[in-house]
Amino acid sequence: MRADLEIIQQWVRPGHHILDLGCGDGTLLDFLQRERNATGFGLEINPDHITTCMGRGVRVIEQNLDTQGLDNFDDGMFDIVLMTQALQAVRRPDKVIDEMLRVGREGIVTFPNFAHWRLRWGLALSGRMPESDALPYKWYNTPNIRLCTFKDFEALCRQKGIKIKSRRVVDGQHQNSWLARLWPNLLGEIAIYRITREST
Amino acid sequence: MPDSLPSDSVGLVSPKTIHFDKPLELACGQTLESYDLVVETYGKLNADASNAVLICHALSGHHHAAGYHSLDDRKPGWWDSCIGPGKPIDTNRFFVVSLNNLGGCHGSTGPNSNNPETGKPYGPDFPVVTVADWVASQARLADHLGIQQWAAVVGGSLGGMQALQWSLDYPDRLRHSVVIASTPRLTAQNIAFNEVARQAITSDREFFEGRYYDENLVPKRGLMLARMVGHITYLSDASMGEKFGRELREEAYKFGFDAEFQVESYLRYQGERFSETFDANTYLLMTRALDYFDPAYDFGGDLSKALAPAQCEYLVLSFSTDWRFSPARSEEMVNAMISARKRVSYAEIDAPWGHDAFLIPTPRYTDIFTAYMDRVAREVGA
Numbered sequence: 001m002r003a004d005l006e007i008i009q010q011w012v013r014p015g016h017h018i019l020d021l022g023c024g025d026g027t028l029l030d031f032l033q034r035e036r037n038a039t040g041f042g043l044e045i046n047p048d049h050i051t052t053c054m055g056r057g058v059r060v061i062e063q064n065l066d067t068q069g070l071d072n073f074d075d076g077m078f079d080i081v082l083m084t085q086a087l088q089a090v091r092r093p094d095k096v097i098d099e100m101l102r103v104g105r106e107g108i109v110t111f112p113n114f115a116h117w118r119l120r121w122g123l124a125l126s127g128r129m130p131e132s133d134a135l136p137y138k139w140y141n142t143p144n145i146r147l148c149t150f151k152d153f154e155a156l157c158r159q160k161g162i163k164i165k166s167r168r169v170v171d172g173q174h175q176n177s178w179l180a181r182l183w184p185n186l187l188g189e190i191a192i193y194r195i196t197r198e199s200t
Numbered sequence: 201m202p203d204s205l206p207s208d209s210v211g212l213v214s215p216k217t218i219h220f221d222k223p224l225e226l227a228c229g230q231t232l233e234s235y236d237l238v239v240e241t242y243g244k245l246n247a248d249a250s251n252a253v254l255i256c257h258a259l260s261g262h263h264h265a266a267g268y269h270s271l272d273d274r275k276p277g278w279w280d281s282c283i284g285p286g287k288p289i290d291t292n293r294f295f296v297v298s299l300n301n302l303g304g305c306h307g308s309t310g311p312n313s314n315n316p317e318t319g320k321p322y323g324p325d326f327p328v329v330t331v332a333d334w335v336a337s338q339a340r341l342a343d344h345l346g347i348q349q350w351a352a353v354v355g356g357s358l359g360g361m362q363a364l365q366w367s368l369d370y371p372d373r374l375r376h377s378v379v380i381a382s383t384p385r386l387t388a389q390n391i392a393f394n395e396v397a398r399q400a401i402t403s404d405r406e407f408f409e410g411r412y413y414d415e416n417l418v419p420k421r422g423l424m425l426a427r428m429v430g431h432i433t434y435l436s437d438a439s440m441g442e443k444f445g446r447e448l449r450e451e452a453y454k455f456g457f458d459a460e461f462q463v464e465s466y467l468r469y470q471g472e473r474f475s476e477t478f479d480a481n482t483y484l485l486m487t488r489a490l491d492y493f494d495p496a497y498d499f500g501g502d503l504s505k506a507l508a509p510a511q512c513e514y515l516v517l518s519f520s521t522d523w524r525f526s527p528a529r530s531e532e533m534v535n536a537m538i539s540a541r542k543r544v545s546y547a548e549i550d551a552p553w554g555h556d557a558f559l560i561p562t563p564r565y566t567d568i569f570t571a572y573m574d575r576v577a578r579e580v581g582a
Contacts (some may be wrong), residue, residue, distance in 0.1 A: 051564075
């Protein structure tokens with residue numbers, strides 16, 4: 001099993017109502033539906049992904065976060081709002097995080113770390129925009145328009161009074177590595193954050 | 201006419217008339233003591249009767265949804281693009297039931313049927329039926345066919361309203377409700393177009409207050425006009441533009457009022473064809489059923505409250521250029537379903553054909569519909 005799925009499923013209780021922002025082909029929701037008896041929806045805009053979701057029994061709504069937001073979801077209607085590898089692709093990540101924690105009690109966010117040593121090294125040495133397995137695009141065609149580092153994200157959470165309940169750092173293949181745990185902002189490629197506005 | 205039947209066709213089919221003796225109480229307060237429903241079925245009902253799919257037709261539709269009545273037919277049934285072996289509603293897996301609704305003019309009891317009390321056609325005395333009445337009659341049909349629960353109830357436009365109504369009135373009798381190019385209620389503009397159509401019919405001198413059968417006449421011009429105005433709302437500006445543009449039938453303007461533009465002659469032709477095959481009183485009834493449909497009405501306009509009893513899973517589809525029942529109307533429905541904690545999937549399909557797009561097999565529409573129905577089939581072991 002992919003390490004990120006393994007980590008995320010530990011935070012999902014049986015029967016949880018879940019919203020997955022940018023759910024892709026529905027792999028994660030399908031997994032949580034089967035393993036955790038979770039309910040809920042994915043939001044997606046890619047037509048092929050939407051078709052795949054429908055075929056596998058993942059409830060999917062065609063909805064664009066950038067233009068439509070989450071206005072159609074009631075406050076606190078989800079136990080968990082997920083956003084895996086999509087935060088860096090929305091126009092206003094700060095507003096999306098606010099909305100996640102409005103409609104859900106808890107958010108789980110994963111994104112690539114722009115401060116990973118290989119990206120730093122690439123930029124320092126070549127003077128060109130870095131590319132990696134997690135960020136395979138050119139600067140002009142990348143959907144990843146809001147890249148940030150773990151430190152940036154944590155600073156935003158602090159500024160907004162959002163509590164980070166857990167953080168797990170993995171490498172590009174979603175594998176755990178002790179090095180990344182030791183020095184995350186330099187050695188971690190992808191982080192999985194569990195955030196909330198609730199005090200408990 | 202096809203030289204031979206296509207391999208993905210349900211082939212030659214024939215309708216069956218089923219008589220119902222148990223009186224049906226209608227929303228208007230009247231009761232139909234007995235009635236007929238004309239039905240076609242495609243595919244085979246499996247041993248546990250779990251693979252049945254009900255097709256609900258739109259304003260001018262009927263029971264003949266797929267296949268051919270004879271090799272001389274010019275065209276197959278109205279939804280042949282979506283029903284057949286290997287098609288989205290796969291007749292190798294599903295038992296498909298398609299009927300002509302009450303009040304229709306294709307064989308089910310309606311205004312042009314004989315009123316047993318008078319021995320003459322009902323005409324204007326046929327009660328104004330509603331979407332809920334149709335659903336109630338369809339439930340009787342399900343009983344008759346030995347179907348306790350539909351794998352899915354599927355419909356486009358007015359048919360989608362029936363699929364939605366089913367989920368509210370008989371929550372445990374369907375697993376899936378597929379609502380395509382539909383709306384939870386008509387807008388003022390929608391009702392206005394219906395009113396123009398009705399006025400065209402009722403102001404025709406040959407309408408005779410709906411008793412034109414007795415005069416051996418048909419309000420042909422009125423029905424033609426009604427269809428013409430309706431037809432405009434089924435297409436998009438872009439698709440009409442592409443099909444006709446400003447093309448003239450002849451080379452120059454004739455400075456008169458005959459059909460000079462291609463679009464004029466197309467509309468006239470469509471209207472005429474329709475007026476030869478459709479009944480004016482049925483057209484009035486169907487448009488009224490559209491106007492009245494509003495399941496949220498009894499819940500202070502709150503659709504999510506109206507949806508409370510529903511147990512099925514929904515698939516809602518809209519089309520980008522549909523301005524009759526626009527994507528925004530479908531989204532209203534989807535949002536109410538989300539609010540009511542129902543299971544729902546939704547997609548807006550990019551298609552240039554306006555409201556009519558639900559009848560036209562575009563790749564994305566076919567892919568989504570196929571993927572979803574494949575999952576329904578797997579769920580019921582079909």
